[in-house]
Amino acid sequence: MQIQPNEQDKIAVWFGSGLSVREISRHLDRNPSTICRELKRNRFGDGYVAIHAQTLVNKRKIVSRHRHPLKNALVYSYVLEKLKESWTPEQISGRLELENGRSIICRETIYAYVHKDETKDKRLWEYLTLKRKKRKKKYGRKVTRVRIPNRVSIHLRDESIETRETFGHYEGDSVIGRQTKGRVIHTEVEKKTRYLQAIVIDSKSATDTLEAQKQIFTELPAKTVTMDNGLEFTKHEELNRLGIKTFFADPYCSGQRGTNENTNGLIRRYLPKKTSFDNLAQTELDDIVFEINNRPKKVLKFSTPFEALQKELSIIGIAFPNRM
Structure with missing residues (x-):
């Protein structure tokens, strides 16, 4: 007893x-x-x-373990709550293990429950990243080949950038709305912490993109930025003058900037393709970014990008920016 x-x-x-x-x-x-x-x-x-x-x-x-972990009412309610908050099964599983010191439920158990016939009426699959009943093969976004003045290849980056040993290395990109012309979202993701920053800008022009980058890098230190070959990055040399090195991925190789591509995919969960950004307020985008930055990631051992950034800033002695 x-x-x-x-x-x-x-x-x-x-x-x-x-x-x-x-x-x-x-x-x-x-x-x-x-x-x-x-x-x-x-x-x-x-x-x-x-x-x-x-x-x-x-x-x-x-x-405590039941015959099936989801028969534990507390585990079940936690899983359901986090699914509704747009957490992935992997994030839910990893965070439970982090907080309890041992494995509580594996991600495949959650996926299996979401897709099983007995729970289809609950439509839990709608909370998954792609909101599909079945997984679909992914395809990279094509990048238009353009001439970038004094472009420096990604292959000339220091190896420590790829291994994420140091803080301050970013990947930048644009998220396009319904119209190819008009308002877009400029994103920058810090490689080590996976911390996202995003700004709504009036156009995909090089001038607007540069101003967004300057705003972001004024508040957080940047050593390098890696981008694709889009026309919006033709003014990258202005960043060089601020002490920020710029590099460019190979054409049609979005995987070379996987951190940013994957994070933009998270934004698409809130703002699907063909969504117009004409009435998108910066405060609305800030709320989306806040949720993404406070979601645990497996690559961070299920800490959040926000927690990882706080740790890095404390190490280098920089106060956390108010806007963040």
Whole structure:
């Protein structure tokens, strides 16, 4: 029989007064191994505190394994809540493990539940990234070949940029609305932390794009930016004058800027293709960016980009910008 709360109170008093495990077990008419196990599992620092012990017990109850993890009402409600917040099954699984110190439910279990026949009426698949019943093969966006003055190839970047050893290296791109001309979203993603910044601009022109980049890099330090070969980046040398090195991916190789491409895909969950940006307010975009930056990522060991950025800024001694 499990140790009860009133027994935990007595254990705390007796253990604190110096009684041995065998003496406590006699007082409670319990097996000494039961008392020893209780002290080992629910110890607080160098002692034993009843309320802390019960808190640990309750936490273990919440995440205890059932025959099927989703039969645990608390796990089920957590999974459902996070799906509705646009978390992926992988993020849900990883965050549960991070917070509880062990695996609670794997991502494939969540995917299987979402797609099983018995739950199709709940339409849970609509909360998944692509909102499709079946997965569809992905295709990269074509990049128009244009001449960029003094373009520097991505292959000349320092290797440490690719391995994400240092902070301050970005990947930039444009997210296009319904019209090929008109308002667009300029995005910059920091490679190490995966932290996203995005600004609505009036056009995809080189001038508007440059102004957006200057605004972003005024608030957070940048060492390099890697872009595609779009016309909007023809004024990249202005960034060089600010001490920011610029590099360009190979044509038709969006995978070379995978961090930005994947993050833009998250924006598309909120603003699907063919969505007009004519009435998109910056505050609305800020809300989207906030949600993305506060979603855990497997590559960050299920910390969030926001948490990763805070850590990096504290290391280099820079205050967190107010706008972020």
